Amino acid sequence: MTDLAAPISWGAFRSANRIALAPMTNKQSHSDGRLSDVEIAWLARRAVGGFGTIITGGYAVSPEGRVWEGQAGVYSDDHIAPLARLATALAPTSTPGIVQLIHGGSRFTPEIAHTQGISASAGSSWRSATDRDIEHLIDAHRFAALRVQAAGLQGIEIHAAHGYLPAQFISPTENTRTDQWGGDLNARASFLRSLVQTVRSAVGSNFAVGVRLSAEDPRRGITPQETATIAGWIAQDGIDYLHLSLRNALATSAEPPYTHPLRLIRAAIPSELRLVVAGKLWSPQDAKFALTQGADIVALGHAAIHHPNWPQGMADPTWTPAPPPTSTTRLTELGASAPLLRYLRENWPETVMDDTSEDHTPGTP
Numbered sequence: 001m002t003d004l005a006a007p008i009s010w011g012a013f014r015s016a017n018r019i020a021l022a023p024m025t026n027k028q029s030h031s032d033g034r035l036s037d038v039e040i041a042w043l044a045r046r047a048v049g050g051f052g053t054i055i056t057g058g059y060a061v062s063p064e065g066r067v068w069e070g071q072a073g074v075y076s077d078d079h080i081a082p083l084a085r086l087a088t089a090l091a092p093t094s095t096p097g098i099v100q101l102i103h104g105g106s107r108f109t110p111e112i113a114h115t116q117g118i119s120a121s122a123g124s125s126w127r128s129a130t131d132r133d134i135e136h137l138i139d140a141h142r143f144a145a146l147r148v149q150a151a152g153l154q155g156i157e158i159h160a161a162h163g164y165l166p167a168q169f170i171s172p173t174e175n176t177r178t179d180q181w182g183g184d185l186n187a188r189a190s191f192l193r194s195l196v197q198t199v200r201s202a203v204g205s206n207f208a209v210g211v212r213l214s215a216e217d218p219r220r221g222i223t224p225q226e227t228a229t230i231a232g233w234i235a236q237d238g239i240d241y242l243h244l245s246l247r248n249a250l251a252t253s254a255e256p257p258y259t260h261p262l263r264l265i266r267a268a269i270p271s272e273l274r275l276v277v278a279g280k281l282w283s284p285q286d287a288k289f290a291l292t293q294g295a296d297i298v299a300l301g302h303a304a305i306h307h308p309n310w311p312q313g314m315a316d317p318t319w320t321p322a323p324p325p326t327s328t329t330r331l332t333e334l335g336a337s338a339p340l341l342r343y344l345r346e347n348w349p350e351t352v353m354d355d356t357s358e359d360h361t362p363g364t365p
Helices: 037-048 077-093 131-150 165-170 190-203 224-236 261-268 284-292 302-306 328-333 338-347
Strands: 008-010 013-015 019-021 053-060 097-102 117-119 126-128 155-160 208-214 241-245 274-278 297-300
Touching (some): 097 131, 131 190, 224 261, 241 261, 284 297, 297 302
Parallel strands (some): 019 053, 053 097, 097 155, 155 208, 208 241
Antiparallel strands (some): 008 013
16 A cells, blocks of 8 residues: 555544654743643644544653653643544544654653653663562553543654653663563563553553554663564554654664565564554655655654645646755744754754745745
């Protein structure tokens, strides 16, 4: 199947097409973890533009796991009402909404978390999680998922990629424990598996549970083969979809067996389990290639920032999304507030242009 416009079911919900908004840091919410109306509008704008599923940026499950300024949270019942407003904003387009759950672990920011960090093993400014801490962390994910469910959204995604807390447990270089949570791959994956099993049991079968994994992370010792093994395990634990984050979804793996990671992971999971992929996908041609490699759904990040109507644009077979840079005026029109513009300038300065006279994107989807 290479038809991006074809509807698809993910567990208990159905999307109008195979194009999802990728979870992205956007720094547009409140310091107390409440999801802001600005961020809600930014997400809803992509639903209006035709994205079949909206996956939010990482929302913190616990205060000590916060990573960036303007990060929304799901660690308090006070966060349910703003999440319900997101569900209401997505309802007119019947677009399913999934909240990504995140704990920064050793990637926490002390000035934001206001406490000592916690991870699989101790480091310069964080301590090793005790058994009681691990019980708390598992409960935090369970309660967060239940809050998302209470808000009327359709699912959650556990962020176990990019070196965040579950990935710190999986990593043989960052996890030096010698107890049941460390050692061989089975033990290092047990924290993530406990999260999946606990959340799945709590929310029932009518609510989607997904996991995001990095296919490979050489710095942390995470290999494609081990990721494939973990994917098979969490499929048994009851996930509805696996979200594979790739540095470049158009390339083969940098580590053995030097094949496309999608093919390796697809072979390790049941055929009915949905496989989502993200990683430098820009054009419809890029997205269709990912489907040929085994993906069921593509998740667009930067393409969605600059082209919120991307799914509508692809209806024209001759359409190619114009590349950045995009002017700040145009990005503001597309829903980017000052914090997001600042974040883009700091991390991808080549994509933002202050001078509107050479803007590449007006008039494009």
